[in-house]
Amino acid sequence: MSDVASRTTERLHLRPIRPDDLSDLTALFALPETVAHRPQPAVDPPDVSRARLDRALDHWREHRFGTWTIAADGRTIGFGGLTRRTGYEGLNISYHLFPHSWRRDYATAFVNEAVAVAFGPLEATRVVGLVRPANPASRRVLERAGFVAEGEVDYGGAPITLLARYRPAPAPSPFAAGAEAARG
Numbered sequence: 001m002s003d004v005a006s007r008t009t010e011r012l013h014l015r016p017i018r019p020d021d022l023s024d025l026t027a028l029f030a031l032p033e034t035v036a037h038r039p040q041p042a043v044d045p046p047d048v049s050r051a052r053l054d055r056a057l058d059h060w061r062e063h064r065f066g067t068w069t070i071a072a073d074g075r076t077i078g079f080g081g082l083t084r085r086t087g088y089e090g091l092n093i094s095y096h097l098f099p100h101s102w103r104r105d106y107a108t109a110f111v112n113e114a115v116a117v118a119f120g121p122l123e124a125t126r127v128v129g130l131v132r133p134a135n136p137a138s139r140r141v142l143e144r145a146g147f148v149a150e151g152e153v154d155y156g157g158a159p160i161t162l163l164a165r166y167r168p169a170p171a172p173s174p175f176a177a178g179a180e181a182a183r184g
Contacts, residue, residue, distance in 0.1 A: 004065045004121050011109045014068035017056045017079060021069050024076045025049050033099050037135040039158035059083055065122060070097070070110055077101040080110050082118050082127070090126030090164065091118050093142075107138070111145045119167045129163045130155055139163065 007014040017025075028034055029044035029052070044052070056079075059066035067081035080095025093114050097106055118124040129147055131139045139149075139161065147163035154160070 004117055007068070007113055007117065009109055009113050011072060012106065012113065013071045014110075014113065015071075016060050017053065017067045017069050017081075019053070019057070021076070021079070022050060022053050024069070025053055025079060028078065028096055028098055031099065034096060037132045037138075039132075039156065056081070065117070070095070070106070072101070072106060077106055078110075080114065082114055082122065082124075085128075088128050088130075088162075090128050091122065091124045093118070093127050093129050102137075107141045108144060111141055115145060115165065125167045127165050130160045131163060132158070132160055 005016050026044075026046050026049040029049050032041065032043060035041050035043055056067040063084060065081075066083055067079055069076055070078045070080055076098075078095060078097030078101060080093070080097075082091045082093055085092040093111065095107060095110050095114075097110075115127060118127045127147075129138075129142045130153075131142065142163045142165075143149075145165065147165045150162050150164050152159045153162050
């Protein structure tokens with residue numbers, strides 16, 4: 001799955017999260033605007049960011065995919081990835097970007113690349129995104145990428161909208177119709 005680990009698009013470079021990303025991860029989740037959409041919008045203390053990093057590293061070791069460090073113009077702009085999440089069928093897509101990267105279409109570029117990995121090398125049949133009602137911008141990003149709301153679920157004691165996108169059905173072969181006609 002080496003084609004999953006590092007990815008480069010026209011605008012972004014994605015690489016597996018590493019232990020030396022802890023300072024950027026801690027800084028990201030210490031920003032009030034980053035956690036503003038949570039039911040209790042308190043910033044994460046460093047030990048919570050450390051635990052988040054440890055879970056991400058463990059996921060890579062276990063599944064050989066997971067959270068990427070997202071960079072643009074040689075600079076870390078956030079973190080996002082595809083993970084297996086207990087209680088949800090399919091892969092879970094998530095991302096968190098530094099506020100200076102908002103409204104620059106980086107989230108859209110990330111989601112499009114992550115979906116390509118999910119349905120390509122990872123051969124997933126479903127990708128889900130969980131979005132708080134207080135975060136309509138994130139919901140719009142997923143909807144523009146073809147995700148459809150499937151309903152609300154309880155997540156951490158608060159409602160969250162589950163959006164999903166399914167692997168496209170393969171196009172029928174033009175030769176299949178001809179073979180049926182020949183058998184006719």
